[in-house]
Each structure stands twice: as structure tokens, then as C-alpha cells.
Amino acid sequence: MLTPAPEESLAYFTSLLGLSVVAESDGAWYLRGYGDYEAYSSKLVAADHPGIGHVALRTSSAEALERRVTWLKSAGIDGAWAEPEGGKGPSYEFRDPDGHLIRIYYETSKWQSPSDARPAMKSNHSRYVGNGANVRRLEHVNLMASDVRACREFWESGLGLRTLEVIRRPDGSEDGAWLSSTVQGHEVIYVRDHVPGGRGRLHHLAFWVDSREDVLRAADLMNDAFVPIEAGPSRHIPIQGFYLYTREPGGNRIEVCSGGYLAFDPDDDPIVWTQAEYAAKPGWGARLPSTFR
Numbered sequence: 001m002l003t004p005a006p007e008e009s010l011a012y013f014t015s016l017l018g019l020s021v022v023a024e025s026d027g028a029w030y031l032r033g034y035g036d037y038e039a040y041s042s043k044l045v046a047a048d049h050p051g052i053g054h055v056a057l058r059t060s061s062a063e064a065l066e067r068r069v070t071w072l073k074s075a076g077i078d079g080a081w082a083e084p085e086g087g088k089g090p091s092y093e094f095r096d097p098d099g100h101l102i103r104i105y106y107e108t109s110k111w112q113s114p115s116d117a118r119p120a121m122k123s124n125h126s127r128y129v130g131n132g133a134n135v136r137r138l139e140h141v142n143l144m145a146s147d148v149r150a151c152r153e154f155w156e157s158g159l160g161l162r163t164l165e166v167i168r169r170p171d172g173s174e175d176g177a178w179l180s181s182t183v184q185g186h187e188v189i190y191v192r193d194h195v196p197g198g199r200g201r202l203h204h205l206a207f208w209v210d211s212r213e214d215v216l217r218a219a220d221l222m223n224d225a226f227v228p229i230e231a232g233p234s235r236h237i238p239i240q241g242f243y244l245y246t247r248e249p250g251g252n253r254i255e256v257c258s259g260g261y262l263a264f265d266p267d268d269d270p271i272v273w274t275q276a277e278y279a280a281k282p283g284w285g286a287r288l289p290s291t292f293r
């Protein structure tokens, strides 16, 4: 994640969200939630503008990584291997149809707590210290795209994610698509970029907390820290996630989320919302503000 206000952003991610810094170098900080199993889940980088540098996803095996690279090459997608970084990789780097930089990798390093900070249960990755909003892990990434459907089909056919929900217009184009590689309701999301010429932009990054009450607690914390709350706490229509959206000091939209459903049916058809069905807002809670789009 890029930020033009690195010190202030770092304070937001650590003191307010509750991530910890595991390494730093030259205006970059590697961050993790207490439940992230890898050494880090996010990297904050000083830049002259906010946004996303790249998104990296781990494959299920070394062979799966080779198969994905073979598919990308056969589909004529430009790509190149990137050197291991922060204990992850090598990774294969390419762009999605909207120009977002994506990396896939298999080799990684798993978090080992220092001996004086081991959790009591060896099944936990870190001690539960309850800092700030106490986010457990990185949950999902939401990217904007001028052609949501092309991006969704790219991930489906090229990278093996399945679509759980879409919002579709009569012309077949899509306003949003929610994809996952696991039973988790969403891992990669695309929403329509309404800015003409907008390309490769981030909509938001989301971090998980264990309960809806924890989302409300995050709202209390953010409010008293004078962090602008853009939306929520409320419940989304797609995946039914319970959300809070704030803007971190660098300008990126960050979500604290919980709830939502898990997708256990392996051959379920995607839920398709028409624009009218979505606009009718079948769920409770306040409507999203216009700034959200």
C-alpha cells in the first residue's frame, strides 16, 4: 500500500488497527495481524500518492504456481519473475486486464514469534495483545476496474478463483464481482471504476476482526482518534459482511470487517443481482455514501 503520509499512516496501521511492524527498510514497513500465518500480510511504502503497489496471492503448491504461469503465458499475458522479498517468493508478476500489478508465489516464510513473546497455544501465530482495533488478519482486497467482467473472468479462468456474487447490467457488463479461492466469502473483489480513464486503482483493503461488536469498537476508536468514518458500521449486500470504512491518513480507504457467510457448496451458481435488485437494498442499514463510488 502506497502512502504520501508514511509516519501518520504507520501510526494508523499500528496504534489504531493493531498491526505490528515485523521489518522495515527505506521508507517501507512490513506489517502483520496477530492471526496472519505468514511473516507479513501488508507492506506500507512511502510514495507521492496513495494506492496499491501490487497484490500478491499464494498458490496452493509449487506445481500450482507453475500451472498458473503456464496459463498466463499461453493467454499472452506479459509477466516476469520477481526476486524473493521479505521471505516471500520468487513470485511471478503480471497485470490484470485493468492494469493492477499482481504477483503469485508459493514459497513463503511462516511467522515465528520471538522466544520471549510466544503465545501460550502453539496453534496461535502470535500472542493476543488486543492493541487498537485488534485486527486478526488481512481479509480481502477490492480493486476498481473499468471492465469488471473482464477482470472477473481473468481470475476465474486463469487463477482458479470462483465467483460468489455479481451485480450485472442488462448489457452484460458488471458493476461488481466477488471472488474467492476458499470458503471465505471474498478474497478478491472488483467494482466498477466510474472515473473515465481510471486504471489500476485501489478501492479498499479490508482487515478481519472476530465479531460484529469488534467492528463497533473499532468505530469508537476511530471516532475518538478523529479519523473520518466514511461508511458504517453496517452490513453489505454482497457476502453480507459487517463493515466500517475509514480513510487512513495517506488517503487509502481501509475496512474493518466481520460476519458474512462462508461458501461451502462447491458447485453453487453465483448470485446475480440486477442493478434494480441491488439498488432496492434488500438488507438493513444505511446506504453507502456517494463518495464510496
Ligand code: FE
Pocket (backbone or CB within 6 Å): 140, 142, 204, 206, 255
Ligand atoms: Fe470490503
